Amino acid sequence: MFIHDSxxxxxxxxxxxELVYPLLNENGLLISDDIDFSYAFLDFLKNHNCRAQGLFDKYKILGILSKKTCKQKFITDLNP
Structure with a gap:
C-alpha cells in the first residue's frame, strides 16, 4: 500500500x-489524498488503464486505486 499526501x-x-506503482503487488493499493488539486490521478488512471474509487467530503477527494483493476495494454500491431 502506498499513500500519497505530500x-x-x-x-x-x-x-x-510512477515510482511506486511497479513496486505494488497485484493486490496493492495506491491511495492519494486531495486528487482534486490536479488531474494527475485521473491521468495516471487513464495511462495505466485503471479504475479507481473516490471518497468525497465537503472539501476534498481521496482516490483509491486497487492495482488489480488495471488492465495491461497490449500492442497488437507493431507495423507502422
Missing amino acids: NHTYRWQIFEY
Missing part, C-alpha cells in the same frame, strides 16, 4: 505514482 502538484504526484 506535494499535490501535478508533476510531483505523477512522479510518485
Whole structure:
C-alpha cells in the first residue's frame, strides 16, 4: 500500500505514482489524498488503464486505486 499526501502538484504526484506503482503487488493499493488539486490521478488512471474509487467530503477527494483493476495494454500491431 502506498499513500500519497505530500506535494499535490501535478508533476510531483505523477512522479510518485510512477515510482511506486511497479513496486505494488497485484493486490496493492495506491491511495492519494486531495486528487482534486490536479488531474494527475485521473491521468495516471487513464495511462495505466485503471479504475479507481473516490471518497468525497465537503472539501476534498481521496482516490483509491486497487492495482488489480488495471488492465495491461497490449500492442497488437507493431507495423507502422
